[in-house]
Amino acid sequence: MSTILLEVATPDKGDVYKNGIVMLITRSIVGDLGILPKHARLLTELIPHAMRIKEGGTETQLFVSGGFMEVTPDKITILADSAENPDEIDTERAREAYKRAKERVDAFKSAPKSHEDIDIERAEASLARAKARLLVKGENVA
Ligand code: ATP
Secondary structure: OOOEEEEEEEOOOEEEEEEEEOEEEEEEOOEEEEEOOOOOOEEEEEOOEEEEEEEOOEEEEEEEOOEEEEEEOOEEEEEEOOEEOHHHOOHHHHHHHHHHHHHHHHHHHHOHHHHOOOOHHHHHHHHHHHHHHHHHOOOOOO
């Protein structure tokens, strides 16, 4: 079976994943991408989501918080701000992060002028990370 090397690294942990895989399904700023061996060269930015990694007969998930992906015909390199296997995700911590971020985003949206202290881009990015982590753990939040 034809494979492509996938390497995912973060500044904190170094290599989080390194293996020959059959297919990667990932989410970039321009939409979902399916990457197979011999894919055309590509450089793109990822958004927070759970990547789907097909390794022969099995499929695993890996949360990435966003970062950069470079694809060549035989290698996919992802440099992510953070990345976690499903069993590394602390659900309670993600719920707390979700609650904090959602309160900030809702407060800002209901009255932007009286919440100029809220960094809305930061709050929205935090919300997106928490939602993606919870989705990996089977919790689908709005
Ligand atoms: P929090 O507000 O809870 O820190 P965050 O989205 O701001 O969440 P990140 O900046 O994405 O956190 O990650 C900081 C570090 O903490 C990374 O090493 C990341 O892997 C880890 N991390 C963050 N949230 C979780 C979680 N729910 N479970 C496990 N590790 C986590």
